[in-house]
Amino acid sequence: MRRLVNDPYDVVEEMLEGYVLAHDKYVKLLANDGRVVVSKKTPMQDKVGVIIGGGSGHEPLFIGYVGSGFADAAVVGNINTSPSPEPCYNSVKAVDTGKGCLFLYGNYAGDVMNFDMAVEMASQEGIRVETVLVTDDVYSSATIADRRGVAGDFFVFKAAAAKADTGASLDEVKDVAVHANHNTRSMGVALSSATLPASGPIFEMEDGEMEIGMGIHGEPGVKRGKLESADKVVDQIMPYILNDLPFNKGDEVNVLVNGLGGLPLMDLHIVYRRVAQILAKHEIKIHISFVGNYATSMDMIGMSITLIKLDEELKKLLDAPCDTPYCVIK
Amino acid sequence: MRRLVNDPYDVVEEMLEGYVLAHDKYVKLLANDGRVVVSKKTPMQDKVGVIIGGGSGHEPLFIGYVGSGFADAAVVGNINTSPSPEPCYNSVKAVDTGKGCLFLYGNYAGDVMNFDMAVEMASQEGIRVETVLVTDDVYSSATIADRRGVAGDFFVFKAAAAKADTGASLDEVKDVAVHANHNTRSMGVALSSATLPASGPIFEMEDGEMEIGMGIHGEPGVKRGKLESADKVVDQIMPYILNDLPFNKGDEVNVLVNGLGGLPLMDLHIVYRRVAQILAKHEIKIHISFVGNYATSMDMIGMSITLIKLDEELKKLLDAPCDTPYCVIK
Numbered sequence: 001m002r003r004l005v006n007d008p009y010d011v012v013e014e015m016l017e018g019y020v021l022a023h024d025k026y027v028k029l030l031a032n033d034g035r036v037v038v039s040k041k042t043p044m045q046d047k048v049g050v051i052i053g054g055g056s057g058h059e060p061l062f063i064g065y066v067g068s069g070f071a072d073a074a075v076v077g078n079i080n081t082s083p084s085p086e087p088c089y090n091s092v093k094a095v096d097t098g099k100g101c102l103f104l105y106g107n108y109a110g111d112v113m114n115f116d117m118a119v120e121m122a123s124q125e126g127i128r129v130e131t132v133l134v135t136d137d138v139y140s141s142a143t144i145a146d147r148r149g150v151a152g153d154f155f156v157f158k159a160a161a162a163k164a165d166t167g168a169s170l171d172e173v174k175d176v177a178v179h180a181n182h183n184t185r186s187m188g189v190a191l192s193s194a195t196l197p198a199s200g201p202i203f204e205m206e207d208g209e210m211e212i213g214m215g216i217h218g219e220p221g222v223k224r225g226k227l228e229s230a231d232k233v234v235d236q237i238m239p240y241i242l243n244d245l246p247f248n249k250g251d252e253v254n255v256l257v258n259g260l261g262g263l264p265l266m267d268l269h270i271v272y273r274r275v276a277q278i279l280a281k282h283e284i285k286i287h288i289s290f291v292g293n294y295a296t297s298m299d300m301i302g303m304s305i306t307l308i309k310l311d312e313e314l315k316k317l318l319d320a321p322c323d324t325p326y327c328v329i330k
Numbered sequence: 331m332r333r334l335v336n337d338p339y340d341v342v343e344e345m346l347e348g349y350v351l352a353h354d355k356y357v358k359l360l361a362n363d364g365r366v367v368v369s370k371k372t373p374m375q376d377k378v379g380v381i382i383g384g385g386s387g388h389e390p391l392f393i394g395y396v397g398s399g400f401a402d403a404a405v406v407g408n409i410n411t412s413p414s415p416e417p418c419y420n421s422v423k424a425v426d427t428g429k430g431c432l433f434l435y436g437n438y439a440g441d442v443m444n445f446d447m448a449v450e451m452a453s454q455e456g457i458r459v460e461t462v463l464v465t466d467d468v469y470s471s472a473t474i475a476d477r478r479g480v481a482g483d484f485f486v487f488k489a490a491a492a493k494a495d496t497g498a499s500l501d502e503v504k505d506v507a508v509h510a511n512h513n514t515r516s517m518g519v520a521l522s523s524a525t526l527p528a529s530g531p532i533f534e535m536e537d538g539e540m541e542i543g544m545g546i547h548g549e550p551g552v553k554r555g556k557l558e559s560a561d562k563v564v565d566q567i568m569p570y571i572l573n574d575l576p577f578n579k580g581d582e583v584n585v586l587v588n589g590l591g592g593l594p595l596m597d598l599h600i601v602y603r604r605v606a607q608i609l610a611k612h613e614i615k616i617h618i619s620f621v622g623n624y625a626t627s628m629d630m631i632g633m634s635i636t637l638i639k640l641d642e643e644l645k646k647l648l649d650a651p652c653d654t655p656y657c658v659i660k
Contacts, residue, residue: 002521002537002631004597006559014560015596018603022587022619059595191332207332229336230344257352262592264628265389266345267334273348289352292656293623298594301332301629321660326622328658330651 001200003299008197012056012078019063023325026067030094035087037063038073038094048164048173049073049095052104052157053088054111055080057194058216061153061295062105064326070161071104071324075115079196079298080217082110088118092129100128100170104157104177106149107133130170132160132177136186136306138244139213139221150216151258151295152184155308155318158327162317180314185241188304189233190214190221192262194297212236216260216297216304230267234274237305242282245309249283252310254318259293262301268292275305287315294326331530333629338527342386342408349393353655356397360424365417367393368403368424378494378503379403379425382487383418383445384435385410387524388546391483391625392435394656400491401434401654405445409526409628410547412440418448422459430458430500434487434507436479437463460500462490462507466516466636468574469543469551480546481588481625482514485638485648488657492647510644515571518634519563520544520551522592524627542566546590546627546634560597564604567635572612575639579613582640584648589623592631598622605635617645624656 005011013034020029020037030036052062053075062074072095077083092101101122103115112133119129135144136152160177168176189212193201202218205211212233213221222236247253257272259265268291279286287310295304308314322329335341343364350359350367360366382392383405392404402425407413422431431452433445442463449459465474466482479486490507498506519542523531532548535541542563543551552566577583587602589595598621609616617640625634638644652659 001557002592004519004521004557004560004563004593004633005600006561011596011600014603015599018599018601018606018621021606022585022599022602022621025618057594057596059599064595189334191334227332227334230334231336233334255352261594262332262629262631263334264387264591264626265394265623266341266387266628269345269348269352269389270335270341271348272352273344276348276351288355291348291352293595296594298596299592299631301592303334323660328660330653330658330660 001195003195003197005197011197012076016076026325030090033087033090035076035083036073036091036094037066037076039066041068042072042095045097046099046167047097048099048168048170049092049097049101050104050161050164051075051091051095051101053083054105055082057298058295060326065157065324067324069165069320069322070327071157082108082114085114085117085121088115089121092118092122092127096127102160102170102173102177103129103131104160105133106153107135107147128170130174132174132181134181136184137215138185138187138240140215140219148215150186150188151256151304151306152186154256154294155184155254155306156180159314159317162320176317180308183309183314184306185244186304186306187213187237187240188302189237190260190300190302191227192301193218194300230270231274234271238275238278241305241307247284247307247309252285252287253307254287254310255289256294256306257291258295258304258306260300260302261293261296262299263303265292268303271303331525333525333527335527341527342406346406356655360420363417363420365406365413366403366421366424367396367406369396371398372402372425373427375427376429376497377427378429378498378500379422379427379431380434380491380494381405381421381425381431382434383413384441385412387628388625390656395487395654397654399495399650399652400657401487412438412444415444415447415451418445419451422448422452422457426457432490432500432503432507433459433461434490435463436483437465437477458500460504462504462511464511466514467545468515468517468570470545470549478545480516480518481586481634481636482516484586484624485514485584485636486510489644489647492650506647510638513639513644514636515574516634516636517543517567517570518632519567520590520630520632521557522631523548524630560600561604564601568608571635571637577614577637577639582615582617583637584617584640585619586624586636587621588625588634588636590630590632591623591626592629593633595622598633601633
């Protein structure tokens with residue numbers, strides 16, 4: 001095991017303790033719930049609360065995107081495990097200003113169950129909470145509603161959060177999130193498993209192998225095979241993404257080439273080069289690109305490619321300034 | 331090998347091609363030299379040119395810090411190899427406004443030789459170029475001038491660049507860089523080698539081992555040993571750093587817990603937690619902290635800890651806004 005931790009059962013608490021110390025300009029833990037990271041801008045006034053969350057181990061997702069112009073709170077589960085309903089509910093109590101809250105998270109069964117229970121709990125107190133599930137991982141199911149959420153979270157969360165900052169209603173913010181998710185597609189490749197601090201690799205993958213389409217928790221992909229060149233890998237992934245929405249000639253997109261943790265920034269830019277070549281060939285215009293570790297699986301070696309098709313409103317919302325520990329847009 | 335590249339001998343060119351495509355709002359390659367990344371703000375007026383550089387494989391260092399409020403250009407060598415004198419010279423020609431230029435880089439023999447040749451070449455054209463070497467790696471030598479530069483580059487470059495943006499003279503900018511370097515100390519730990527795309531690991535390190543004090547290219551550290559807990563590792567590193575300047579009770583510092591590439595952000599925050607505890611015990615005040623991959627060795631698993639002792643001027647310069655692909659301060 002090549003991890004630098006203390007007791008493996010304390011990693012989430014110790015990470016959060018370090019996180020709020022390191023980024024105390026931006027965030028704090030909720031006084032009554034150590035699994036809720038809230039923006040220091042809270043409590044705010046007359047604004048829909050934007051709450052994101054899920055299992056740990058995907059940092060900087062989710063906690064890295066709490067701050068100004070982005071999420072108001074993140075609810076933190078154990079590694080690859082949904083947060084329980086209580087912190088989800090506590091996050092609502094912390095950020096609701098009377099305009100209601102929006103839960104945004106990737107579509108995983110455990111998260112859906114626990115966040116939905118929190119919706120019920122809030123409802124009993126007269127607080128309206130709506131939910132939008134991110135479902136950007138094209139290979140995870142033929143049925144869009146059954147797909148998992150991966151790095152596309154980044155664009156969906158950002159668009160909805162920027163909309164909430166305009167003073168929009170809960171229905172309007174929800175509509176933006178639904179629309180952003182509708183326009184977002186991702187697919188990735190894994191070259192290794194992540195390493196769990198308590199038990200080691202989640203699955204075995206030999207050095208020199210890869211699996212295109214694999215999920216960030218190791219969910220099965222297209223096929224396990226011999227590692228190919230960056231260009232060949234991108235050439236196999238891009239048709240899945242482009243044909244799914246589909247993205248067409250004349251479309252404008254933002255691009256995210258996302259590292260899963262252990263792949264060098266060098267390789268991510270070599271991947272980006274090929275993505276840009278393919279988009280140019282299809283006459284799809286790139287507005288802004290992001291290249292780096294935005295949604296990881298701890299030390300997993302691999303990457304994913306995300307496109308979001310833009311219209312004027314999404315472009316404006318994604319361009320809007322934000323200031324969080326792991327995403328600053330001026 | 332778990333790298334995602336094409337021909338291993340093309341990685342630097344393909345990375346740079348992807349880099350300037352992805353971040354074209356900020357940077358471009360010099361038309362006459364594909365190994366010089368320059369800010370799109372160039373040519374500027376009446377400002378000392380701040381030029382950084384060194385071997386590739388440390389991304390986001392150096393190219394990630396070219397932009398507004400930071401370096402004007404970065405000169406790019408092959409992996410772990412100094413750039414040759416020509417691109418160093420070409421970077422001067424590209425950013426000099428008549429006020430001269432400052433070369434800033436980590437203290438490695440190859441870099442010193444080649445950047446110094448470029449100083450001579452520029453001098454023959456009447457352009458004054460000064461040099462400040464970063465020497466923050468406390469374990470690399472007992473003699474400060476012989477020490478290597480590692481993640482402390484980040485603070486030294488930022489302080490000097492912010493000074494240059496005030497319209498200061500070359501001597502004044504150089505003085506700030508010398509002072510920032512004087513106040514900066516780093517030390518790290520490696521849990522694995524980096525993987526060279528053409529030849530694999532630089533050195534062998536068994537799973538479960540670590541080497542405190544190791545350099546980012548694999549230079550020998552204190553001792554090779556069994557991997558210990560995050561707290562125990564930090565407890566061993568911090569005295570080297572604190573006793574070296576030394577940092578004293580009442581001092582104010584910025585902290586950088588830097589990932590070398592493959593260590594999860596979770597672990598970096600667990601490390602940060604212990605650093606903050608130790609600084610609190612010593613009554614050393616933390617101003618701003620940075621936690622993430624700022625100066626890597628590609629996929630090397632490990633981290634380094636950097637402290638810079640602040641005074642009013644350094645604090646102001648490090649706080650000054652900047653906008654580059656891999657460092658945005660609002």
